Amino acid sequence: MLHRILLLVRKTYICLLNNSTYLMNLKAPISILIIFFMFASCVTNKELTYFGEKEGDEALIQQSIKLNEKPYRVQIGDLLSISIKSTDAKLVAMFQPVAAENAAALQSEQSLYYNGFTVTKHGNIEIPILGKLNVLGYTLDEIEESINKKLLEEYFNKAEDLFIVVKLAGLRFTVTGEVSSTGIYTLYQDRVNIIEALASAGDITTVGNRKDVLIIRQYPQGQKIHHIDLTSVDALSSPYYYIQPNDMVYVKPLKQKSLGTGTTLVQSITTVVTVLSLVTSVLVLSRNL
Structure with a gap:
């Protein structure tokens, strides 16, 4: 690649020498053009760095x-x-949506969808025998305690060994935009931060805007768009650093992509030299006509 660039530079230089008088007046415009492309087309290291730290940020990180x-x-x-x-x-079998012998089948995403407990628009879930239970706004630990209390009061003796586990049946989210692999992902974790979500999609591409990542979140009243700057350490304290079920993460493209001039210095030099060679050739041909 570097060899090809040097050849282009050499050819352009020779052409300019052979037509120095004619092209003398074009020095300033060409110089401006080169400088513009060099500065406008390269993606800086700052734009590619997550959580750029400044002096004194350690305390802020701990607080975040x-x-x-x-x-x-x-x-x-x-x-x-x-x-x-x-x-x-x-x-116990009375309270399970499927028979105990089929418990292994609950591990697949499809089975969890059909056999899990979906929170309705009224904030309830419905457990066999126990009936409706309001869980909206409760933590998973609080839901465990509520179910445990109800079972002990109505069905089980305190002497019996009762063990209850309540978890999110996979945290499902969508990642789209300037990432390596867009799609719908499910991670079987209690908490997923935005970096883990982006890593699932192969991370943000070189021309992805890390300064303004959009998170489209579901609310009872509808969807809202939130913004987070992943190049700043302040992102760690953002209420949108941890994603929620059904979130959509959208990474906008940088302006360098629309310019189409390359994202690295080598790519930018190649583009500038190519354009310059083309302009020079056109001017020389037009002069000889």
């Missing part, structure tokens, strides 16, 4: 970590996986 330690609270449309276990297997 504490702010984001808040547990997730269940929203409308969430899909919950609820596991109830006890020494009385027959009694």
Whole structure:
């Protein structure tokens, strides 16, 4: 690649020498053109760096970590996986959406969709035998405690070993825009931050705008668009650093992509030299006509 660039530069230089008088008046415009392309087309290191730190940011990072330690609270449309276990297997089977022998089938995403518990628009889930339970705005631990209390009061003896686990049945989200692989992803984790979400999609491309990543989030009243600057350490304290179920992450393109001049210095030099060679050739041909 470098060899080809040098050849182009050499040819352009020879052409300029042979037509120096004619092209003398074009020096200033050509110089301006070169400078414009060099500065406008290259993607800087700052634009590619996540969480760029400044002096004194260490305390801010520690504070940001504490702010984001808040547990997730269940929203409308969430899909919950609820596991109830006890020494009385027959009694437990009454509260399961599928038979105990088919429990292994619950591990697939499709089975979780059909056998999980979806939070309705009224904020409820419906558990066999127990009936409706309001979970909107509650943490997973609080839902576990609520189910445990209701089962002990109505069906199980306190002496029996009752164990309940409530989890999100996979955190599903969409990543699109300037990433390596757009698509819908599901991560089986309690919490997923935006960097993990982008990593699932192969990370942001070189021409992706890390300064203004959009998060489209679902709310009872509709969708809202939020912005986060991933080049700043302030992103760690953003309420949108951790994504939520059904979030859509959109990465906008940088202006360098629309210019089409290349994203690295080598690519930009190649483009400038090519354009300059073309302009020179056209001017020389027009002079000889």
